[in-house]
Amino acid sequence: MFGAIEAGGTKFVCAVFDDEMKILDTVTIPTEDPEITMSSTVEFFDKYEIRSIGVGTFGPVEINPDSPRYGEILNTPKIKWRNVNIYKALKAHFDVPIKIDTDVNAAALGEYKDGHGLGKRSVFYMTIGTGVGAGFAIEGKTLYGLTHPEMGHVFIRPIAEDDFEGHCPSHCDCLEGMVAGPAIEARYGIKGHLLGEDHVVWDYVADYIGQALVMFNLTLSPEVMLLGGGVSQQEHLFPKIRAAFKKHMNGYMDHEVLNGDLEDYIMYPKNGQKAGLIGSMYLALQALETK
């Protein structure tokens, strides 16, 4: 059996699964004090003979396996979690291979292995929810370098009529500062899903997401672009995002997929909100390969 953890900012979803990828047991643990959350996590897996563990976690986190800080949560606004090392906390109890990646890289991997990326060479996955972040999987490997990508903070061009100053403490009106859930809420004082589908904010949000997707497309040229997270559950956004992508690309890339209607290119993940957990399961398998 193997273990997988989707370590989110509000909850840890843990699963035990067999070599046919069948989930045998699962538990959801609130993300509170690191000691409490980690000890509940350990307790859950302790009931099983686990051969490896995969973790897709919130960040920023050190995901370079060659770093002595591998698995350490870095300068997160969640003060209690700062400098908590998830890898070491697990390794202290389970002497098995453990692989740590970001939640969004895990989701990209999950869709690559068993979702809309099946049969494709690369998958871009972006979550638009409390924050905005993206991951990228290519030929079964996820992307990292000096650090892991932080694509949520790219700069978009605000629409002239949109006078919202943005909500990102570092960059004001970067992508996350304009389209994350809290940014939408900060505009009107109510949550986005309570605004009607015909509210003008969705035109703005779709335009900014479309701009960002064009830039990620020009940079990574992924074979599919998936949008998950709370904001992406607003299904009516997808046609607007595809239209904004077309508008901003302005026909520059001449490729049959990009010349088409984009319905099979810019999509909600096949595994929906489970993409991250499924990806973490594949991380557990990869942990064994790279042991």
Add this chain to the structure above:
Amino acid sequence: MFGAIEAGGTKFVCAVFDDEMKILDTVTIPTEDPEITMSSTVEFFDKYEIRSIGVGTFGPVEINPDSPRYGEILNTPKIKWRNVNIYKALKAHFDVPIKIDTDVNAAALGEYKDGHGLGKRSVFYMTIGTGVGAGFAIEGKTLYGLTHPEMGHVFIRPIAEDDFEGHCPSHCDCLEGMVAGPAIEARYGIKGHLLGEDHVVWDYVADYIGQALVMFNLTLSPEVMLLGGGVSQQEHLFPKIRAAFKKHMNGYMDHEVLNGDLEDYIMYPKNGQKAGLIGSMYLALQALETK
């Protein structure tokens, strides 16, 4: 012996080299009618027993080896070269493994193997000259997906005082439309290198390049970012570009390299204008591996 071609928009630089990477012969052929240029190229290599050929070419070009159009120049403004297949043209004369990539991916690979990327996991290389394009090499492989990256066309935010409308036929004031050589020339009617180093245009250009580098950093997280091409030969630009990068990143990424002075992070390529040819030499070696 092996062959390498840096196929540029104005000239083809061809080299024959041995298994110690020593160049034994080289020739420069003007890029004119494809038949003439390709037959001169073939003639040059015909004098040698070539085991493989690597090509770093101007684009757009199909670089997916699984495509039946592998090696074909796509919708380039150079009308005569449109739909010319460099791979097939070479393969018809030399029955050896041939690998085709973009000039900028080749340059990134060249620096990864034998330049400022030596010992690093990934290299970002951008040329700023007649056009703007970038390549990326990670763990010895270059990046491609649906197409090859077209990073020159990302959107930057024009500075309020800068009233230049941009020079890109598709996106007006995208990065290439604002900082490529012809864009600088279009502003004042004279070539950039004839403008003084204290001309305000360099502040604009450096700011836009800095913005773009922040976005590429947030997306790819490369271990080094190299800037080649004609505009990048303006050495005085580098301190301004590093300052613009810092300003726009605004401390968001907390990493020792990014917290430093960036002098060893944002740089002119070690191999200068030879980066593309050296990368094409390594493509020739890779062609043999993947035969």
